[in-house]
Amino acid sequence: MHLQFRTATPDDASQLQALVKSAYRGETSRQGWTTEADLVADDRIDVKGITAKITAPDGVVLMATDDDGALVACCEVVKRSADLAYFGLFAVDPRRQGGGLGRQVLNYTEDYCRRIWSVTKLEMNVIWTRDELISWYIRRGFRKTGKSKPFPYEELVNGAALRDDLYFDVLEKDLNTRTAASADAA
Template sequence: MSQTPPLSFRAATPEDIPATLALVRSAYRGEYSRMGWTTEADLVADERIDEAGMLVKITHPSSTILLAHDGAGDLAGCCELVKKDDNLGYFGLFAVDPTRQAGGIGRSILAQAEAHASGVWGVRRLEMWVIWTRQELISWYVRRGYVKTERTEPFPYTDLINGMALRDDLHFAVLEKDL
């Protein structure tokens, strides 16, 4: 396994929306996403998020989009953190450039997100939602200390961005980790 490249982290600003949208869409949807192992292209054919949705996530006082840049300054990945209450945070919108997946970038972003949630916000637990069919991804999170709960959350069929779901049985498995 190759060594994980050094990354620098910062919170996204509205100026980062175009690059962040492109990254998220490339990691989740469409043919380019198939270059990585985290694609949802066989499950959902939409754009994942739009500019307005990204702006809300960036500017909301209880959330942040954390950006990871490599040593050359290129955007390598991102994630969303939401402080739900004093004890619980949410981790989502996790994306790594599909051509750079499986090289440790995701592990580094996840570790930084956990450190931010516990160190800056003081939350004691993070939760995330993963489409239930993504067993390989769920297993990846379990290897990093997350536990699959019995809880589920509905899939947002009515909130898709310029597209549609390719299956009618989607829902989210809820995973959590004590920090």
């Protein structure tokens, strides 16, 4: 599938929130492999939170649509320093997961960060229990940094965590090095 990419505007916030929630929370998320429904029972983010990310001066929310214009994936990137960007809020429609869309979005995002911001590293956070997801990122050139960040229990939206031992592993990728998986998809 050929994806079209664009930067989100505040008018997109509602549909983006619905996509993110469907990929991570609730029964719909169980159709894909990125679900966190057994870890957290909340909405992941609300429209106000998405709008804040869209309008942040140091970041963008990227949207990916299919040939029919349907929203199929999104992510957030934030420029943290001259050489580092943060990658998050990555969501692929759970009904379309497993077909290479995530890889396409990640490749586009990495290129965007190199081209627009000239950053050399991409950092992200993944809940430590998500071994399959962490392995997916490692196959795409990320590495565990050995650092962790606390889970934002106080920021949950319309729900609660189902575990009290959550935290994030910090992963990082050198954007100057292309992995075999990235080169194959290019």
